[in-house]
Amino acid sequence: MDDRSDGAAAAHQDPHAHQNGNPLLVPGRLPEFEALRAEHVEPAINDVLAAQRAALERAERAVEPTLDWLRELEQIGTAIHRVWGPVSHLNSVLSSPALRDAFNRCLPLVTEFYTDLGQNEALYLRYGSLAPLAADGQHPVEAQLIAHALRDFRLSGVTLTGAARERFRAIMQQLAALQARFEQNLMDATDAFQHHELDRAALAGVPDAVLVRARALAAEHGLDGWLLRLDAPTYQSVLAHAESPALRARFYEAWVTRASDQGPNAGRADNGPLIHEILALRHESARLLGFKSFAELSLATKMADSPERVIEFLRDLGRRSKTVAEHELAVLTEYAGRPLEPWDIAFYSERLRQERLRLAEEELRPYFPLPRVLDGLFSIVNRLFDLTISPARPPSVWHSAVRYYEIRRRDGSLVGSFYTDLYARPNKRGGAWVDSCVSRANLGGRLETPVAYVVCNFNSPVGETPSLLTHTEAVTLFHEFGHTLHHLLTEVDYPSLSGINGVAWDAVELPSQFLENFVWRPEVLASLARHFETGAPLPQDKLDTMQHSRTFLAALSMVRQLEFALFDFRLHHEYSPERGARVEEILADVRREVSVVQVPAFNRFPNTFAHVFGGGYAAGYYSYKWAEVLAADAFGAFDEAGLFDRATADRFRRAILAVGGSRNALDAFVEFRGRPPELDALLRQSGISAPATRQ
Ligand code: ZN
Numbered sequence: 174m175d176d177r178s179d180g181a182a183a184a185h186q187d188p189h190a191h192q193n194g195n196p197l198l199v200p201g202r203l204p205e206f207e208a209l210r211a212e213h214v215e216p217a218i219n220d221v222l223a224a225q226r227a228a229l230e231r232a233e234r235a236v237e238p239t240l241d242w243l244r245e246l247e248q249i250g251t252a253i254h255r256v257w258g259p260v261s262h263l264n265s266v267l268s269s270p271a272l273r274d275a276f277n278r279c280l281p282l283v284t285e286f287y288t289d290l291g292q293n294e295a296l297y298l299r300y301g302s303l304a305p306l307a308a309d310g311q312h313p314v315e316a317q318l319i320a321h322a323l324r325d326f327r328l329s330g331v332t333l334t335g336a337a338r339e340r341f342r343a344i345m346q347q348l349a350a351l352q353a354r355f356e357q358n359l360m361d362a363t364d365a366f367q368h369h370e371l372d373r374a375a376l377a378g379v380p381d382a383v384l385v386r387a388r389a390l391a392a393e394h395g396l397d398g399w400l401l402r403l404d405a406p407t408y409q410s411v412l413a414h415a416e417s418p419a420l421r422a423r424f425y426e427a428w429v430t431r432a433s434d435q436g437p438n439a440g441r442a443d444n445g446p447l448i449h450e451i452l453a454l455r456h457e458s459a460r461l462l463g464f465k466s467f468a469e470l471s472l473a474t475k476m477a478d479s480p481e482r483v484i485e486f487l488r489d490l491g492r493r494s495k496t497v498a499e500h501e502l503a504v505l506t507e508y509a510g511r512p513l514e515p516w517d518i519a520f521y522s523e524r525l526r527q528e529r530l531r532l533a534e535e536e537l538r539p540y541f542p543l544p545r546v547l548d549g550l551f552s553i554v555n556r557l558f559d560l561t562i563s564p565a566r567p568p569s570v571w572h573s574a575v576r577y578y579e580i581r582r583r584d585g586s587l588v589g590s591f592y593t594d595l596y597a598r599p600n601k602r603g604g605a606w607v608d609s610c611v612s613r614a615n616l617g618g619r620l621e622t623p624v625a626y627v628v629c630n631f632n633s634p635v636g637e638t639p640s641l642l643t644h645t646e647a648v649t650l651f652h653e654f655g656h657t658l659h660h661l662l663t664e665v666d667y668p669s670l671s672g673i674n675g676v677a678w679d680a681v682e683l684p685s686q687f688l689e690n691f692v693w694r695p696e697v698l699a700s701l702a703r704h705f706e707t708g709a710p711l712p713q714d715k716l717d718t719m720q721h722s723r724t725f726l727a728a729l730s731m732v733r734q735l736e737f738a739l740f741d742f743r744l745h746h747e748y749s750p751e752r753g754a755r756v757e758e759i760l761a762d763v764r765r766e767v768s769v770v771q772v773p774a775f776n777r778f779p780n781t782f783a784h785v786f787g788g789g790y791a792a793g794y795y796s797y798k799w800a801e802v803l804a805a806d807a808f809g810a811f812d813e814a815g816l817f818d819r820a821t822a823d824r825f826r827r828a829i830l831a832v833g834g835s836r837n838a839l840d841a842f843v844e845f846r847g848r849p850p851e852l853d854a855l856l857r858q859s860g861i862s863a864p865a866t867r868q
Contacts, residue, residue, distance in 0.1 A: 195220075197256045202611070203624065204259035206571040211271035214260050218279040221256045222286055225249045233295040238303050240315060244616040244667075246296075247318075251614060251668050257283055258610060262626055265602045266594055267571050291329030300326070314835045318667050321675055321834070327462065328473060337461055344458045351451050355432075356787040358442040359780075362431035363403050365438050368423065371398035378416035383407055403427055412519040425516035426775065433777035444780040451786055452744065452754040468746035471792035476677040476799070476838035480746045483795050487739045490731065490798060490852060491767040497728035497861045498769045505726070515772055522726055530725065532718040534643045540715075541647050542705035543595065543631060543640040549701030550654055553691055557822035558662070559583055565590065574598075574633070580661055589613070589623040589661030595650075596640065597630035605629040605649050607656035612674055615666035623672050625660045627653055639705060644719060647701075648689050655688030664831040675834025679796035680842075684830060686804030690858075693723060694816060724860025731859060735767045738795040741785045745792035803842060805855035810846060812854075 196205035197217035228249055235242050257279070264276040290296070300322045307316035326332075330341040369391070370376055376384060376399060386407075387399035394400060401407055403424070411424045430436025432444040452467075459470040468480045477483045506513050509521045527533075551562040560580050567577040574596050580588040592610065597603075611624040629650060634640050642650070659681075660672035669675055691697050695716055702711040740763045748754055756779050764772070772778075784790040807825065814821040828845035842850055856862065 197259065202621075203568045204255075204610070205569050206259065206263070207569045209259065209263065211269065211275045214272070214275035215278055217256050218260075218282055221253055222282060225252055225286070228252075229290070229293070229296070232299070233293070235299060238299045240303075240306070240312070241617070242299070243303065243315060243318065247614070247616055247667050247669060251612070253283065253286070254609070254612070258608075262608060262610070263571060266626075266628060268600045268602070288329075291326060292331050293326075294331055297323070297326040297331045314665060314667060314670065317835050318670055321670070324473060328470070330462065333461060341458060341461050344454050344461075348451065348454050348458070351447055351454070352786065352788045355444055355447050355451065356783055358432040358444050358447070359783055359787075361442045362433075362438060365441065366403040366427045366431075368401040368420075368427075369396060369398060370401065370420075373399075375417050375420060376415065378414045380410050380414055383410045403431075409519070412516060413523040414520070416520075418514070418517065421516040421520060422514065429772075429776045429778055429781065431777075431781050433780040435775040435777050444786070445777070448756055448779055448786055449754050452748050452756075453750070455745065455791065456748045456750070466746045466748060468742055468792040471745065474677065475793070475796070476680040477795070478839070480742070483742055483799075484739070484746070486799065486802075487735055487742065487795055488766070490802075490856075491735045491739070493852065493856055494728045494731045494735070494861050495767060495769065498732040501726050501729045502769050505729075513770075515770055515776075518729075518770060522729075526722075526725055530718050530722055532715065532722065534645060537644050537702075537711070537715065537719075538641040539704050539706070540702040540711045541642040541644065542703075543634075543642055543650075545703060545705070546642060546647050546650060546701060549697070550651060553697065553817075554580075554654075554658065556817045557819075558826055559819070560588060560662075572598075587622050589625070591625040591627055591657055591661065593627045593629075595627070595629045595631050596633040598633070601628075601630065603630055605653050607653050607660065607673070609660055609672060609674065612660075612668035613663050613665060613671040614668040621668075623661050623663060625657045625672075627657050629653065641705065644692075647692050651688045651692045652685045655685035658688070659684040659830055659833075662826055662830040663833045665833045665835045667835070670834040672833050677834075677838045679793070679799045680803060680838035682796075682800035683803045683807060683838075683842075686801055687807050687825075690804070690808040690811075691816075693720070695720075696816065723858075727859040728861045729769070731861065732767050732769055734798060736763055737782070737784075738798060739763045739767060740779075741782070741790070741794040742792055802852055802855045803850050805858045806846065806850045806853075807842070809854040 195213045195217050196208035197213050198220060199205060228245070232242065232246055260272075260276060260279070264272055300319055303315075303319050304323070306312070307319045330338060330345075333341050370387075376387075383401070383406075384399060387401045390402065391398055391400040401411070408424055408428050412421055415421050415424075426436055430439070432442050434440055434443055434445060455467040459465075459467040462470060464470040464473070466480065468483070472478070472480065472483070477486070502513070505518070505521050505525060508525050509517060513521065554560055554562060560582060562578050562580050565577050565579040567575070570577070570592065572594060574594060576593045577590065578593070579590045582588060594601075606628050608626045608628070609623070610626050611621055613623040614621040629646075631640050631642060631646055656673060659676075663672040665671035673681060692701070698716060698719075699710055703709065740760050743759050743763065744754065744756065747759065760779060779786075785792075785794060790796070807829070810821050810825070811818065824845055828841050832841055839849065
């Protein structure tokens, strides 16, 4: 496969592409990536959406829906994903102007299809008529499928009528626009700030890579010296490394006052009023749907069962971390020799880290050659689950760096397969992720085994030298492989609940964060981390330092995350039309409760909180910590029984990995652990012991 020219797929226009030869529409188990061209996309999407609209109309006419009817409806999403899945995958891993155009033209069509589906009353009623059939206890998976469908219909406003329905639609559109404006304002405010520096000494400590960029930017503007922008990497570098407190203070002030009434660009693109509008509309939409607050609405699709539970969860973590965080701050203050300002924290943390740990991540790369890390990972899966992973003859792939693997049981039967695309290159989205290529389905007739895409952005091999990972990158690989196992080891027959589909999103990071733990364990590292030339194991002192780095100043970062999470959640839970949003009041209250670093009065952090006011994580920021607790506690079972205890692994596979979204996430956890999740494992893992509260 190496003689295939890179980037062939989707990059070139083929004037001879015809609809009847459209590779997106040919039947087959896996996508025909090599034949796929940008001009295939729009005709194929139109074709599949028309066919599925027709299927929906047939389903709407069903007089008496049956379980077969349910199975036919499941095919609709699968049929669309078969066409749209490869397109959006390619758009991420092998983008080209032509493909991006085709993608952007088709995205609204696909979105519109699902919006219409969500408000389809005829289907809603037919799903409802199946509910009694599913309630007989004989069909737990079908019952969950119907419950999810009914829930999603309701959250789309299907039950609203008349003025309420119109109002709900108007709110949704207004919210989408306001949230987009929040992000836009933040971007504009970030771009509006520049720091021009002529004195090299004032930039002492700032990493060379940042200075090279700043030098080039200055030249671009016909300026001498250095021009620094406020993008996240530059901001973080300045805060962590610049020796001048004045420079750090200037960047800190610019950063925390973006899109607000304070700071160097006060009043321009102010997000303040938007926050109030967004919170008011979210609250109103939640009330229209019958929820007490937007926080309650947010939990309708999550594992946490009540707002009180989430708030207590965050407070409990806060109580048990705050004393340690205060101690860490005291250590840092003593190290600095003077009281610390908010713009000093990252700087002295970094200095202390280098002095205490004497470990640069880069030094570890020779010990983590990618082929060896993959072998180690696959053998862990083999020891845990008695499954074999081996390279297979690749089907059509989109790039010569792509590999294809199969997971098989001891008897040789196929469990699932996955593509890997692990190296950074131009025209590929940054970061690491796992996506579904095929979801497991067994809808009467043929069994579809699941297939996943595993995408990372590691350095490519150079000549004879393999790709060498930092330890952080090895952790990333394990993380993504946890998602992969979740998707492939599923035993659910319905694709909308199989693998990673339909899983409550505060629980979906459980398997990924769970698997990360293995690559921290000395007994795993002893065989997995070997020098790529000499084969020598990682020296003991480096191993020890790595363990310490995991817990270094962990409580300070814990309470910071808790501040964000508690603020987000309380804001959405305590909103009332009479009292308004009380943004500053709630934030001050949260800070008194969990924070240890005092912030100046000009700080306007909420105006920059795009996770929450831009969309996605509204009343959901807590999910990060929630899933960390689940993962650490689940891994605790392996600490107790032995790292490779087969029975524990089998219980984990059956209770967590196999069930996908077909079971309530808490029930699944309790089945595995024998009790509800507890915080202790995460606190231990982070080095935050709390003997005073445990007694
Ligand atoms: Zn993840």
